[in-house]
Structure formats: structure tokens, C-alpha cells
Amino acid sequence: MKAIRSIIKKEVLSYFSSPIAYIVIFTFLLLSGFFFYSLVSWFNSVSVQLAQNPYYYQQININQMVFSPFFNNLSIVLLLMLPLLSMRLFSEEKKMGTEELLFTSPLSVTQIITGKYLACLLILLIMLVLSAIPAALTFIYGNPELVPFLLGYLGLFLLGAAFLGIGIFWSSITENQIVSAVLTFGTLLLFWVLSWVGYSAHGLWQSVLNYLSFFEHFDSLTKGIFDTTDLVYYLSFAFFGLFLTHSVIQSRRWR
């Protein structure tokens, strides 16, 4: 554990001593702030209009009208931002020759991968916590439901964890960070649009495509429904990414 902690510390330090973490966090917060503001504004104007009709006014739900689309928007922003966080993890070590230091130290490959992965999860966590601050203000001025709100953030975190799992895998393939980011981005987009193909497919094929799509699983979490299938899906995706990374590193050294 101590060894993993050293890797996390070094990675977090690296993130914050280059502009990349600041830029990713700043852009993410800017966009999340913008989405939140526009959704709340829209919600306000709709509320004012519907206030004249008591029946419709009863139907207004801030969770569905603000948070659910907010989480959906943030999931796309994460898809665009997280490849930029994961692209350097192994690519940079390879390019700088520092992988020789890591892999000739007494640390195991698993410890190194875990340390690096946890470091970018930590950055993801920081991003999400900061983006939740304005959203949390709605609890002071309104009465949204807490559980769907928390589940939405859990969903974003799990989604991000899966994205980073794929990102770390691609960064172990190449020493070029741009290539790593583009391949991660491509893979994430592919798994995103799988559900589109799923709509036009039939039978088993449709359910397989829908199961594989990132956003089918995310939808239910944003609606406040917690299903262990979704949890298992995201965790196995992340784990699969880490497993592939481990295999790539081992095979490269054994080739």
C-alpha cells in the first residue's frame, strides 16, 4: 500500500505541476457551471409559467428537469475531458525513459498500474466534488431529492472510472500522448453510440448492444434508480481496462 501511495503522490504532483490538470478541471467546471445555470434558468421560467396551473405545478420536479439533464451533459463533458487526463499515464513514462526506473524498482506492475489509476480517479473526484458545489446550493433554496442527486454523481464517478480504465490501457500502448488520447476518445465514442445502433437492431443483438453502451446504464442512475447491474458493468469495464494494461506491459517486456 505504501508503494501505491508513493505512485499516487507522484502522479498527482505531476498533474498539478503541468497545466493539464488545471485546464481540464477549469474547462470541466466552466461547462458544468454553464449547463447548470442554463438548466436552472430554464426551470425557473417554466416554473413561473406553470405556477398558474396547480395541476401542472405539482408535476414539476427539479431532479428530473435540472439534475437529470445536467448529469447527462456532464457525462459528455467527461467523455471529452478524461482522455486528456489518462493520455500521459504510461505514454509519458515510455517517452521520457522513466519506465526503466519504475519497472526495475521492486514494485510490481500491478502496484504501478493501481497507483496511476487511483491518481487519476482522485483528479476525477476533485472535478466532480467542485462541480457539485453550485448544484448543492439548490438544496438551500429548493427541495430536491437527495438520493437521486447522489446517485447521479455516483453514476458520473463510475462512468469516469470506466473511461479512465480504457484511457490507461491506450496510454500503455503508445509513447505518443496524442495517439493515446485519440484512441481513448474513439473507443469511448464507439461505446457511446452502440445504443444508437441498438435501437435499430432486434432480439439478442439489441440487448447485447444496449448492455454494452455506456449511457444505457447511466440513464437509470441519473433517474435515481440504483441497479447493481450498472455498478457491475462500470466496475468490470474499468477492471477490464486495467487488466489489458497489465497484459500489454507484461507482454511488451516479454516480447
Add this chain to the structure above:
Amino acid sequence: MIETEHLQKKYGDLVAVKDLSFKVESGQIWGLLGPNAAGKTTTMRILTGFLPATSGKAAVAGYDVFEQAEEVKKEIGYLPETVPLYPEMTVEAYLSFVAEIKQVPKTRKKAAIDRAIEISGLAAVRKRLIKNISRGYRQRLGLAQALIHNPKVIILDEPTIGLDPAQIVEIRQLIKSLRGEHTVLLSTHILAEVTQVCDGVVIINEGQLMSAGRLDELTSAYREKDGVYLRLKKIDNEILNLFRQLPGIDGAAQEGEEIRLEWDRNTDRREEVIKFCLDKQLGLLEMRSLALTIEELYLRIVSGGVEQ
């Protein structure tokens, strides 16, 4: 302390290291010598556990490199050809990170960092960012990270490459100071480095062992003739002929302003030569041994001039 047996490494069809066997005794400094692409870096990477060998055995500090990789990694300090540095870290933070991943106990970490900084002469830059320090300091930092956990075995891949002459001398001094306490294997193609720093040498070419042994043993093994260079007040054919008639002398020839005398390498004719010069009043000014230089040795071995 370092031992390889029939080590082989293939990259696809390319054989980088072929049937390599050698042994380095504890506390000594040995050079791994060879032209570019001879397999030096690959051999070092195998010894450090960075790359697995295709076949053969390697042991470091009594542990098998393949079976007990983790133990080997604890006992080894390694400076790769590209110094593995994180430019965004300070010298101190970098050494602290290396100490942690090399599993230096927390209680000894600070002392280990201070020691590595002192030995490597990094005190002046310890708080500076690595990206802002000079190449010489970076190389020293590379050495410092290899030494930080006080390993039994230190493997240095071209430790003086890209340094200016003054820095080269400093780094060589530093490496020499490791003799006794540590076993060092360093690769280089600077031949003078070997004579100045190393006790023994392993010469490889195209992945194959050409020769290995203590320097003095090798130079005498590869010397065909023994002899001396003489500097006299005056040299002419008559004097050369006088030397040629001396018993036991196989050859006398003028080389520049000196006479080169050769005799069988199992005998020593120096005393007789001096006596002869004095008797004949030839005006002897200087006499030096006809020792084989490392350059001659290397060229003979690598170009196949002499078979072992």
C-alpha cells in the same frame, strides 16, 4: 556477484545477445565494452530485470534474475542510458520518490537522500526543479538515484556520455569511490574509461562474448611479443644492426625517434638491453615498456585480429 550463463536474447529474428557467459566478482568495477549495437544495453536490461532473456541464466547478488526478480531489484541500482528523470520535480522530491519505490524504510529515508546528494555532489541544486538543472547535474542525479538505497550491485549504462571533460573526471572519481563496498558493471565505448576505472572488462561484439577477464591478464594474454621502446642520443642503421645481433632479440626497428625492440613474451631482456647500451655507450635517454594499450587490445579483439 554478477553472473550470466549462456544468456540469449532474441527480438523476433534478431539475436541481440548470443550465448553470453561472464562473471564479476564482488566489490569490483567491471566494464562492459563493445561497439554500438553490440548488445550492452540489452545485457544490462536483462540483469536489472527490465527485460527477460530468451534463454540462459543470470544471477545478481546471489539471486536468480528470472526466478527471484523482486529480490534482485532490491539489490540493484541502475542508471539507464537515458537518465530516468521527472523534469517537473525538484531534485529532492525526485530522490524522495525513488527512495520510496526502492523501499528505503521511512526512518532512514532522509539520511539516504542526504547521503546520495552528498556523494553525487548535488547539494547546490537540491531544491531546484530538474528541468532547470544542467546536463552534468542530471547525470549525477541519475547516479544518485542508483545509489540511494545503498544497493550491493550498481549497473551503469554509459554513465559519462554527453558530459564535458571536467564532469567526466568527476563522475569517474565518483564511480571509483564505489569500489569495495559495491559491485559495479558499467558499459562504455570510451576505452580510456576502462583503464582508468575498471578492474576487469567484458568485451562483446554483435551480442557475443569476445573476451572477459582482469585487465592485466587480458593485455598480457593478447600480447604476442614483449619488448621496449628505447630513446637514444642518435639512431642509425649500424646501431639497429647491433641490437639485431643481440641474443634473444627478435626484432629491432626504428619508430619515429625511438627504437622498438621485441622479444619472446615469456622472457625479459630489459637488463641485458640496458647493460648493452651502457657498454656500447649508445647514449640511452629513455626506456619504456611495450605494453599493449586498451585501444590495441580492443581493436584486436573486436576486429578479430587475434583469436582468444
